[in-house]
Amino acid sequence: MPATPSPTVAPAPASIPARAGTQIRLNGVTKDYGLAIPAVADVSLTIEPGEFMTLLGPSGSGKTTTLNLIAGFETLTAGSISFNGADVSALPPHKRNLGMLFQNYALFPHMTIAQNVAYPLRERRVPRAEITRKVAEVLELVQLTGRDDNYPAQLSGGQQQRVALARAIVFGPTALLLDEPLGALDRNLRASLQMEIQRIHREVGSTFVFVTHDQEEAMNLSDRIALFNDGRIEQVGTPESLYEAPETLFTARFLGDSNVFELARRADDTVVWENTVWALDSRTVSARASAGGRAALVVRPEDVRVGADDAAVPAGVNSVPATIRDIGYMGAYRTAVLSFGRDGTVGRARFDATQTDLSVGQSVTAWWRVDKQRVVAV
Template identity: 50%
Template sequence: MSENTRGASIELRNLVKRYNGLAALRDVSLDLPAGEFVTLLGPSGSGKTTTLNTISGFLKPDEGQVLMNGHRIEAVPPHKRDIGMVFQSYALFPHMTVSANVAFPLKRRKVPKAELRERVGRSLELVGLDGMGGRHPRELSGGQQQRVALARALVFEPSVLLMDEPLGALDRRLRATLQLEFKRIHRELGITFVYVTHDQDEALVMSDRIAVFNNGSIEQVGTAEDLYERPASLFVAEFLGDSNVLPGVVDGVVGAGTGRLHGDRYDLAVPDGSPLAPGSRGVMVVRPERLAVVPEHANGTHANALPGRVKQLIYMGGIRRLEVELDAGFTVVSQEQAGAESTVRPGDAVLATWDPNQSVILPDRGEHALAGAVTGSLDD
């Protein structure tokens, strides 16, 4: 969160929105403190953009309340909410210059010309476009056009900025650059940012907190570290990174460190303090970077070790991914740093090993497809 806080707080209370009888939002509640950068993350159709449009005033909830600095604003029209909005499509006026596009909100507010010119210049400088005010959108790159849209949303100095997948049309390198720019601008301005994306990397890089949406509801809210290390559901674990998923039945006294997860062809120690009662169905989630692959006869003891053979080894620059076909009949993935030469090669007999306390066990809600399925939010 920015130390220079000038933003407004937003509170969502039990929001419900229906389209033709189908619920797009199901009892959504979320607190957004002033000056925080919060990302609404989820797949298409999960409710994140509907939530953003409800905050902006473009949609009215069927039930529930939207509060800004403690005051209800459901009946306040969008142009009176002191909220800026940046769209994925940029929505620039092609016949206007950059300066005229940025000045448009100020003209609607009848800001005096001298002040208007000063604020337009300051806004363009903030987004790194000073000196380009005389150009037209067609003369700019996609990244520059997005900066113009951002400058226009910020020029009237809103207390809240909403962004709906603003980087979705840009290439990976430019997205990475603008992610850091957005984070810098947030830090400098101290206003409240609410950002919608389906891209986990964007959410992890920029956010103070992330709200993960699924099927019109919020599954979990927390910092990037909270969600990645301590997911509350398999859906969250899968959406925030790749996961090896092993289903089974819990046995033993989990809190005492004697708990086990019994699968069809494996028996695994579970992490200490796991919440599932004996006899309940659960899934163990192991991140690829927490799973080590060692030669079959390597020295040492491993609390969890499953035999198999290396299926393939994929070099990805700074990391290597190893796919291991286990004797249990499914594939797991390991990820390791690519500095030193790998100790195993495709076809080698190996053990896939991990510390139980480097895994997470979660209730089995039938979300997984297959035992050992490798899942995750890949670029789409």
């Protein structure tokens, strides 16, 4: 992601206290519309108080439906949802006290910024003096002090999204649910608002549940990620654990780029791909791959080195012959598209931009350290 200037960060108003947040627990949650497979199938997940949890996955994977079930916009087919141990499965949305932020800002165009932010407080019949105070506090939090009397059309897209965020948190919701809120913004503005959302999450201290299909966004923002696939959770963990220790090929491919070698067979300390025997470190075999069934070995492009001849390959590593199909210059580094082995399995390597001894069409040896590979379930 291109570097963007850091925005000026204002301190949180002293009168907005940090909140411990709310625990959200999903137990066997299912939503079935009567199609071939349920939209959400037996999902169990605990979101800890104050956590920034991202529901990540491709379109149709069940992440947005899960968010709507938490919000109460959809009814459960099976399972239960609880907030701080209290079952809310049967509660309508307005009784769950949740803040919502959507890609569509849903601001009232005929209302000023202050009136838009005050709307949920007026609906809750909060006294006028308290409304004035809370609106001022939250506009300071989102760095829009002085824009009270502007109308939405007078603000940029990023500023409008900040107004929507202020409105979503002004009443102190149980948790904040964010459904692809940055999807309509350009790349640089998205990066800036990601930083703003991180800052506000830290300062408010509430539980945030964020839905996106953007892997970089999820990696940047989240304490943990729940990766969805076909209505189920494929894997849950920190961004680092999902990237560095994927359990399945789906996880390895969805979070970042991977070189993938589907294995012919596996022993205790070796694996075989085509006719190539590679060393195996049992600590890099995922639990789901250890259970048996088809498996693949994956290596991230940044962990693959390319040598012009075998003499450049150090001892104790795994290697494979390859041909360079293309080289791309990315500024800080170069990428090489490679054909591995006799069947020409396509992969990638990343190397320093100053390295100029490699060329398209060249036969090379690709190699990597054994502890940098991962054997995953297919």
